[in-house]
Amino acid sequence: MNSLPSPSTDEQAISAELAGLIHREITAAGGSIPFSQFMERCLYAPGLGYYSAGCRKFGAAGDFVTAPEISPLFGRCLARSCGAVLVSLGGGDILEFGAGSGQLAIDLLGELAEMDCLPERYLVLERSAELKARQQQAISRHLPALLDRVSWIDHLPGAGFRGVMLANEVLDAMAVERFQWDAAANLFHVRSEGDGFAWQLETGQPNEVTAAIADCVGGLSAGYISEFNTSLQPWLQTVAEGIDQGLVLLIDYGYPHHEFFHPQRSSGTLMCHYRHHAHTDPLIWPGLQDITTHVNFTAIAEAAVAADLEVAGYTTQAYFLLDCGLEELLLQTGPTDTTDYMKAAQQVKTLILPGEMGERFKCIGLTRGIDCPVPGFRLNDQRERL
Numbered sequence: 001m002n003s004l005p006s007p008s009t010d011e012q013a014i015s016a017e018l019a020g021l022i023h024r025e026i027t028a029a030g031g032s033i034p035f036s037q038f039m040e041r042c043l044y045a046p047g048l049g050y051y052s053a054g055c056r057k058f059g060a061a062g063d064f065v066t067a068p069e070i071s072p073l074f075g076r077c078l079a080r081s082c083g084a085v086l087v088s089l090g091g092g093d094i095l096e097f098g099a100g101s102g103q104l105a106i107d108l109l110g111e112l113a114e115m116d117c118l119p120e121r122y123l124v125l126e127r128s129a130e131l132k133a134r135q136q137q138a139i140s141r142h143l144p145a146l147l148d149r150v151s152w153i154d155h156l157p158g159a160g161f162r163g164v165m166l167a168n169e170v171l172d173a174m175a176v177e178r179f180q181w182d183a184a185a186n187l188f189h190v191r192s193e194g195d196g197f198a199w200q201l202e203t204g205q206p207n208e209v210t211a212a213i214a215d216c217v218g219g220l221s222a223g224y225i226s227e228f229n230t231s232l233q234p235w236l237q238t239v240a241e242g243i244d245q246g247l248v249l250l251i252d253y254g255y256p257h258h259e260f261f262h263p264q265r266s267s268g269t270l271m272c273h274y275r276h277h278a279h280t281d282p283l284i285w286p287g288l289q290d291i292t293t294h295v296n297f298t299a300i301a302e303a304a305v306a307a308d309l310e311v312a313g314y315t316t317q318a319y320f321l322l323d324c325g326l327e328e329l330l331l332q333t334g335p336t337d338t339t340d341y342m343k344a345a346q347q348v349k350t351l352i353l354p355g356e357m358g359e360r361f362k363c364i365g366l367t368r369g370i371d372c373p374v375p376g377f378r379l380n381d382q383r384e385r386l
C-alpha cells in the first residue's frame with residue numbers, strides 16, 4: 001500500500017513487536033491461525049493492539065471519525081431517547097459499551113443533567129485500558145461534578161440491570177471470521193510470510209464455525225467472500241441475561257441480511273482505516289490501523305429474539321436523530337450566530353445526509369419490559385426489512 005502515510009519509527013517498533021507475537025501464535029498453531037484470532041490480536045493485544053496501544057484513533061488527527069466526534073448534537077439526541085426510557089422506568093442506569101474517547105458519555109450526561117433526568121449510575125464497559133484512562137481524563141475534565149456517577153466495569157453486571165445499554169460503533173470493532181463460499185464455507189486463515197503475513201484458505205475442513213456460516217447464509221455464488229461474527233450471538237445472550245427492564249440501543253454501519261449478503265457485495269465488507277485512508281488489506285501494519293466490518297442487523301434481531309428481547313425499532317441514523325429532535329437542537333444553536341450555526345449545520349449534514357452517515361448507519365432498539373414507544377423509532381419503522 002504505497003499510498004498510505006508511513007508510520008513513525010516508534011509506531012513501526014510497536015507493530016513489529018505485535019507481529020512477533022502473532023508469528024509465535026501461528027507457529028504454535030502449526031502454521032496458521034483463523035482470521036478472527038489475527039484480527040483480535042491486531043485490535044486488542046494488551047499494550048500493542050490498535051485499541052489497546054496509544055495511537056490517536058478518533059477525530060481529525062486520528063484514523064477515523066465517529067458520530068460523537070462529529071457533533072455534540074449526536075449525544076444530545078441520544079439523551080432524549082435514553083431520558084424517556086429512564087423516566088418510563090422511574091429511574092435506572094446507563095451502561096455504555098466501548099466509550100471511545102468518552103465524548104458520547106460527556107454529551108449524553110450533560111444533556112440528561114439539563115433535562116433533570118440523570119441516570120443513577122453511568123457504567124462504562126471498555127476493553128481497552130488505554131481508552132479507559134482517556135475516558136476517565138476526559139470526563140473529569142468536562143464533567144467533574146458528575147464523575148462520581150460514572151464507573152468503569154470489566155464485566156457486565158449480573159441480572160437485574162434496569163435502564164439503557166448502548167453501543168455506538170462497537171459491534172463493527174468485534175473480531176470476525178472471513179470466509180469464501182464454494183458450496184460450503186471455507187475459512188480464511190493467516191500464515192506467516194517472511195516478516196509479514198499472507199492469506200491461507202482452509203478448504204474441506206468443516207467445523208462448528210463453517211456449519212454456523214452455512215446455516216446463516218444458506219448458499220451464495222461460488223467464490224463469494226464475506227465475514228461472519230461468531231461473538232455476536234453469545235454477546236447479545238449475555239447482554240439479555242443481564243437486563244431486567246430497559247432498552248439496548250445499538251448504532252452502527254450495516255445492513256439487513258439480504259443486503260449484507262447481496263450478490264454484488266461479493267468481496268465482503270472488511271475495511272481498514274489508517275489516518276483517514278480507507279483500504280482493504282488487514283494484513284499490513286498490525287496494530288497501527290483499524291480493522292472493521294459492517295454489521296448484519298438481521299443477525300442482531302434474530303439473536304435478540306432468541307434471547308427473549310423485543311425488537312422495538314430499526315431505522316436509519318438520520319430518522320433516529322430527527323425523531324429525537326435534532327432540528328430543534330440545531331435551532332437552539334442560534335441561527336443568528338452565523339459562524340456557530342453554519343458549523344453546527346454542517347455537522348448535522350454529515351450525521352443525516354444519505355451520502356454521509358444518515359443511511360449507512362442504522363439504529364436498532366431491543367427492549368424488555370418497556371411499553372412506551374422509544375424516541376428515535378417513532379418517525380420511521382424499517383423492521384420489516386430485517
Ligand SMILES: C[S@@+](CC[C@H](N)C(=O)[O-])C[C@H]1O[C@@H](n2cnc3c(N)ncnc32)[C@H](O)[C@@H]1O
Binds near residue numbers: 051068098128169170
Ligand atoms: C470504533 S470504536 C467506537 C468508540 C465510540 N463508541 C465512538 O462512537 O466514538 C470501538 C470501541 O469499542 C470497544 N470495544 C470493542 N469490543 C468491545 C466489547 N466487546 N465490549 C466493550 N467495548 C468494546 C473498543 O475498545 C473501542 O472503544
